[in-house]
Amino acid sequence: MAVIESARAFLKVQGIDQWQKSAYPAMADIRTDIKNDVAYVLKVDGKIAAYAAVMTGFDPAYNMIQGAWRNDKHDYVTVHRIAVSTAFRGQALGQRFLTSVFETFSTYQDFRVDTHPDNQIMQHILTKLGFEKCGVVMFEGARWAYQKVLED
Template structure:
């Protein structure tokens, strides 16, 4: 598999993958990304144009998964509760993780996070942060399996914006 930055030509497929991920969360009973608060084509376009969106491609050139690597201070991460971050170094936030439904159950999410960790190291960033909804048990499992530690709770300014926050120092 190859980890690379997404381009605008990937947008139609990424939009479909995100739509499927939003529907999966809904079926699982999670309010995460629901009611217009999930990744949209406009948000994906912006992230691609800012070189933040990465994709994991198969040998057959299929997009198996996607993730956004967001540099800088995430406002929601500044007010962590029920715990604390491990230091205050420059960090990279991992957001908008989604797996192509054709590849679910094949450990692609773990491969995607591991590739993102390696990319962060290549970018010279050692403090990595990620969050997920408390009902997104699959994502929590993958986050923990890839070496992230639970640090507390962050709140995004949206309905059901409470998220479990994790960090990995490499």
């Protein structure tokens, strides 16, 4: 939760209202992630530096999109609640974390993520890693939906 709170505070300082108007993500969300075996962390020198929930299969939050996904497949990897502790900022850990997700889920070809329209840092990371903006989904408000399809 410390990583989530650190990221929440960083977003606030940046003037981004993501994670500001509600308790989401809350301790209950993280506990559910752990219970469902979808909670992942990135450690640096033995300390948790980043967190994300990584799920496989169909994500109902991505069923309705204003725009279009690059394909109609229902078996993909979704990454939610990506957070990097401010204690580790400037080390390209968001990029490193997502790259490790590709490696961990190497049997998948399709990766999907959403982010707040004002979260330019995450948009930069996603674009740099080859994600394409596909449209808008509703997940704690309107969010830009990104997809990366790996070539066979």
